Amino acid sequence: MARRAQGTAAGLSRERIAAVGVDLVDRHGLDKFGVRRLAEELGVDPMSIYHHIKGKAALLDAVSEAVLTEVVVPAGAEGADGRDWEELARRTAHSYRDMAHRHRRVFPLLTTRPQTSPVALAALERLVASMRAAELPEQVVADTQLTLFGFLNGYLLAVLSGSGDDGVHLPVLDPGCYPTMTALLPLQTGFGSVAEFDRILDTVLAGIKDRAARGTTP
Amino acid sequence: MARRAQGTAAGLSRERIAAVGVDLVDRHGLDKFGVRRLAEELGVDPMSIYHHIKGKAALLDAVSEAVLTEVVVPAGAEGADGRDWEELARRTAHSYRDMAHRHRRVFPLLTTRPQTSPVALAALERLVASMRAAELPEQVVADTQLTLFGFLNGYLLAVLSGSGDDGVHLPVLDPGCYPTMTALLPLQTGFGSVAEFDRILDTVLAGIKDRAARGTTP
């Protein structure tokens, strides 16, 4: 295990560290992720990482920021006049879902850390601007950030943590104690599917539209 | 630091361990929480805990289960005929929110671990039964679990992790880069407030009702 001589460049950078970190978490999970494993993967001494990232918390920030950059919605999705906020919201949500499924072990990080990276704020600004251009009530627009991403984070967290590497395993219910839920079980076959996601996303967007309609004509 | 002699009863039990665990996490946060600190607080050797709880993962399960039992909705909230599912949903959501605010540092645990404890299932069964009694479309009822608790978990996670002990601190925005969001900032003063919660809960419920209406008359 011959390491590089001191002083020689290892080509470390915040971006490369984060990228390898994402890959490591994807493969082995958050529990097994640490400075030492990451350093080994990078072919580097553990402490070298600290010259680019301040501590483990900052390291996790970098990792979560890295996966967030994968969320991209092509320009022009909101239509020519920039007013089709609903289409934009749908595309953004789907792109977010895709990212979450690509990186299920990383995803929990996003839901806890306040997202202040430019890439996250830019996406939000775009959506919010589109809604405002469509002249939705301001309070509805202001609440959308929490409504939509609150739902996305909570829903995806539930779906992704309920599924292991071997697939989904729903809990077994006692039909005597929980008759209604047992009866509804057949309707939950598509747990985590795109169809399910679309249904629920639809519900949330319908709620926003409804409140917008009530808000403009009180 | 004289410990108890071996063999003498320390009055340990899963419930007491969990209760003290909740208190400890509330005060010092999840990071500082561990078997050793918990044992010290209980006046007990760390390894004694393992005779009642199998490992750290199970310990966290016990802690999260303990806070979940605090969510109670008085009987009869759904009305005499048991069909006022909306009122029941509102009360359940508020009780859940109250619990989350009482135990902000514990709350993240609930969003990751699959909730299969009887107390959680019972609350869900009750809500779902009420919706079914009101003859909502079955698929809507089946989806409600993920819709409502997805939203609750994601929203509360965002609100609670964005606020430290000193109160809320929203990120500072560059008005040049994010003009719309900056303009909307004044409307976000009640971040984490009950009023905000009610507005967004309203939105989600409106979405469910809307989809129910569309579902029954396609």
Added chain:
DNA sequence: CCTCCATTCCTACGGTGTAGGTTTCGTTCC
């Protein structure tokens, strides 16, 4: 009184994050 067993404590091991100091290389300036 003796046996048994659940409960508790003790020791020890491999792992972690990271503070502090040392070494080396590439650059910059005379």
Added chain:
DNA sequence: GGAACGAAACCTACACCGTAGGAATGGAGG
């Protein structure tokens, strides 16, 4: 060209963590 400097890497060491394995002890049942 040679010396001085700062960035980037490495090394050592420490306190702490989860937990495996085993020894001790007191109370319960015969």
